[in-house]
Amino acid sequence: MGGAALWLLLGVVPLAFGVAATPVQASRTHHYDFFIRETNVTRLCHEKAVLAVNGQFPGPTINARKGDVVVVNVYNQGHKNITIHWHGVDQPRNPWFDGPEYITQCPIAPGSNFTYRIIFSGEEGTLWWHAHSDFDRATVHGAIVVHPKLGSSFPYPKPHKEIPVILGEWWNVDVEKLLEETKRTGGDFNISDANTINGQPGDLFPCSKDGTFRVPVERGKTYLLRVINAGLSNDMFFAVAGHTLTVVGTDGYYLKPFTTGHVMISSGQTMDLLLHAINVSANRYYMAARTFQTNTELTVNNTTATAILEYTDAPPLTAGSPEPPVLPAVDDLAAATAYTAALRSLATVDVPTHVDEHMVVTISVNVLPCKPSNGDTSSCEGPINGTRFAASLNNVSFVASPTGVDILDAYYHSIHGVYTSDFPNRPPVAFNFTEPEPATELWYTDRGRRVKVVEYGAVVEVVFQDTAILGAEPHPMHLHGFSFYVVGRGFGNFDEGKDPATYNLVDPPYQNTVSVPTGGWAAIRFRATNPGVWFMHCHFDRHTVWGMDTVFIVKNGKTPDAQMLPRPPTMPKC
Numbered sequence: 001m002g003g004a005a006l007w008l009l010l011g012v013v014p015l016a017f018g019v020a021a022t023p024v025q026a027s028r029t030h031h032y033d034f035f036i037r038e039t040n041v042t043r044l045c046h047e048k049a050v051l052a053v054n055g056q057f058p059g060p061t062i063n064a065r066k067g068d069v070v071v072v073n074v075y076n077q078g079h080k081n082i083t084i085h086w087h088g089v090d091q092p093r094n095p096w097f098d099g100p101e102y103i104t105q106c107p108i109a110p111g112s113n114f115t116y117r118i119i120f121s122g123e124e125g126t127l128w129w130h131a132h133s134d135f136d137r138a139t140v141h142g143a144i145v146v147h148p149k150l151g152s153s154f155p156y157p158k159p160h161k162e163i164p165v166i167l168g169e170w171w172n173v174d175v176e177k178l179l180e181e182t183k184r185t186g187g188d189f190n191i192s193d194a195n196t197i198n199g200q201p202g203d204l205f206p207c208s209k210d211g212t213f214r215v216p217v218e219r220g221k222t223y224l225l226r227v228i229n230a231g232l233s234n235d236m237f238f239a240v241a242g243h244t245l246t247v248v249g250t251d252g253y254y255l256k257p258f259t260t261g262h263v264m265i266s267s268g269q270t271m272d273l274l275l276h277a278i279n280v281s282a283n284r285y286y287m288a289a290r291t292f293q294t295n296t297e298l299t300v301n302n303t304t305a306t307a308i309l310e311y312t313d314a315p316p317l318t319a320g321s322p323e324p325p326v327l328p329a330v331d332d333l334a335a336a337t338a339y340t341a342a343l344r345s346l347a348t349v350d351v352p353t354h355v356d357e358h359m360v361v362t363i364s365v366n367v368l369p370c371k372p373s374n375g376d377t378s379s380c381e382g383p384i385n386g387t388r389f390a391a392s393l394n395n396v397s398f399v400a401s402p403t404g405v406d407i408l409d410a411y412y413h414s415i416h417g418v419y420t421s422d423f424p425n426r427p428p429v430a431f432n433f434t435e436p437e438p439a440t441e442l443w444y445t446d447r448g449r450r451v452k453v454v455e456y457g458a459v460v461e462v463v464f465q466d467t468a469i470l471g472a473e474p475h476p477m478h479l480h481g482f483s484f485y486v487v488g489r490g491f492g493n494f495d496e497g498k499d500p501a502t503y504n505l506v507d508p509p510y511q512n513t514v515s516v517p518t519g520g521w522a523a524i525r526f527r528a529t530n531p532g533v534w535f536m537h538c539h540f541d542r543h544t545v546w547g548m549d550t551v552f553i554v555k556n557g558k559t560p561d562a563q564m565l566p567r568p569p570t571m572p573k574c
């Protein structure tokens, strides 16, 4: 595909809204049609059919302004159930259109359609959308760009162009097979074959050079890279050779700008980066992305995806390879930690100082006894004979599998027996969470559909605590329906007596996905002013399907504007 066509496809060319003479208005409604169908894609010398939106992989970019409404008609022309989630859009009072299957809706069946109404509020910057059913988001995803309201402006020098840079992963096998295998066993089967930038592995992979994503730039101009980590299983480092990056936003909120040689972006997060095209020592520079993972017991995809930054106003391109960037090593914990510690909200923010609900939530990879339907336990490949891998929060392995009714409907219609309102505020057993190799008894977990119910307006603090069960590793924890302040992060076991004193209550970053450090903890705070049913889970899909999830139910408040919107009659049936 030609460069220009690819640029158009990725929505780099700004849409022609906000043309002069439009009066300043509160909000606008934008319409999109998403046709989901099987599309043949060739990567790494293999052709396979993948689910894609409008034949595009990655899918189309959604453009809106702060406070707008976006209506997306989703037509499922594929062969399996699907849903779409608008990652990082708080959707005030509107859980109906949030998307996670069996949590807020029944899936859209093949041959049917569903219209999502997406309500934007405080977000401004880069978010994204993705399938929230099975592993479909591997190829069903795209960028959401939220521009400032008419009449207000980007708080940094206006970039010449804005470029979505979606980091992802590619598997040669079918992701439905991958899901089956992940549920059954775990193991190394789920390692992706390549990391990708805008769907392309780049020059370092076989049969990939022709497709490498290219970014034409002109000397002296500034570009806004809207980087999204859409990867299913990898946090990533990202860097551009010969250029530093100025970080100005994350997860749809602005940051105090800082300059860095590399970025660490967890699965689910976005980073807005200004790139000043001022280097003249070469014409072409690689931008590159590589996995960050500290659990050395895991086999990880340690490949490097590349794209090319190309100066179009330079003398004719020289032969040879573009300049390679300096990327931290796959397990460079110090580089990742230093980067994450530099994130600060642009302005001083209003962090709640009084907490109503204190929660400490342990994060574990576990085992469950394996009971295949045919009784054949030889297919179980858990770390103990006769077990399979599972995962939990506070030792509850969440069961998100098909039910006749989703959790939101069960709550709305007071249907009993679908979930229980007893998700614990503390782990059931206290142990030295981060000490390597905990006793085997601690590896086991219990299944349940236990949710946490909170009062409208309550201030919730969640301290996520990683555990060393089956090896400590970083977990990108994502909450639907809210952005939250990341008030603290640290290594080892959270100390309730000491660690809160280290919190940043002045200018913490406001995110929807927090990277809980390997063998450490991260503390978040939010005010529960969004009534509804909101999924919370690790954004590594294998952990999600293993049960590293729970649900917050935020009750209605007293006034009408503190209550969930009425149930749309169009909700799909299970």
Ligand code: C2O
Binding pocket: 085, 087, 100, 130, 132, 268, 478, 480, 535, 537, 539
């Ligand atoms: Cu980006 Cu629940 O997910």
Ligand code: CU
Binding pocket: 474, 475, 476, 538, 539, 540, 543, 548
């Ligand atoms: Cu995880």
